[in-house]
Amino acid sequence: MRYKGYTATMHRMAAHEGRRSQLLRGVLDLCLLAVVEEEPAYGYEMTKRLRARGLSIVGEGSIYPLLGRLERDGLVDTYRAASNGGPPRKYYRLTRDGQRAFAAGVSEWRAARDAVDAVLAGVEGEVPV
């Protein structure tokens, strides 16, 4: 009985992690656009800025392929500049297309978030895991 309970808890935790991954995967590009919209940044700097706002990518996919895709799609462009005491780094900044995509993405996210919030509004308090 005890083993069965442990297994069920593990399954619930795995499902929770899977949902978090999927949610993050859907909006990580938007978060990166938000970071560089504030100020151009290089790869690791973006990771630090995301972490400073409570969004850790540990256990999630890397941002580098995502940055590659944003660059390929013309939503960001790059330039090289010296970093603080280190070697020259590749900085990413938003393009005009990137600004439009960012604005559209924020609207989509807010609409989706509001709809989900409306559905979950009836749930009171924390649901035990």
Added chain:
Amino acid sequence: MNDFVQQCRREWKRLRVPDHLADEMAADLAADLHEAEAEGASVEDVLGSGASDPRSFAASWAAERAVVPPPRLRARLPRTALVLGAIAGLTLVTAIGAALVIFASPDASAPTIAIRVPDEMRGPRAPTGWPRVRIPPSPAYTSPQAARGVWIQHDGRGVLLAERHGSGVEINKVGSILLIVGLVGVVPAMLFLFWSSRARREYSF
């Protein structure tokens, strides 16, 4: 961390990413990892789940940046498609060969001689007093290497031009060769296709 970058380099080399782009990505990655290490952060902090599989990480990054050259045609097409294409081609060759053997008349392509007769000599009968000349078959004008025409002259006048027609290519022989080549190719190809599909069925779980 340096080992991680080296493994990425090897993967990019295997994927034939141009050197200058691989150098650029490796330098960016090494600088980020170095900075993270200096701050006490782990590889996972920088790369997320990509830290556990350098090859997948490197391949994914290169693919998203679109710096991987497209695979060659042979690599893109599955082997079954190649074999099916070969069978289709060989079947066509066989069909063409069979059609030539069956429908081409045996002497359709044999070299022939046609005599171009001047108008004043045309008539139901040969003009009186003109000699009759018989031209025996000779390789000089019937072989494929023969000259295009024969110039015949009689007594300084009454010139006849004999022209050779036909390509000299024996259609039946060509058809036979195509038929044999097609059959010799198509049978092993079909056997290979049958064997490979059977092997896939046996080893799939």
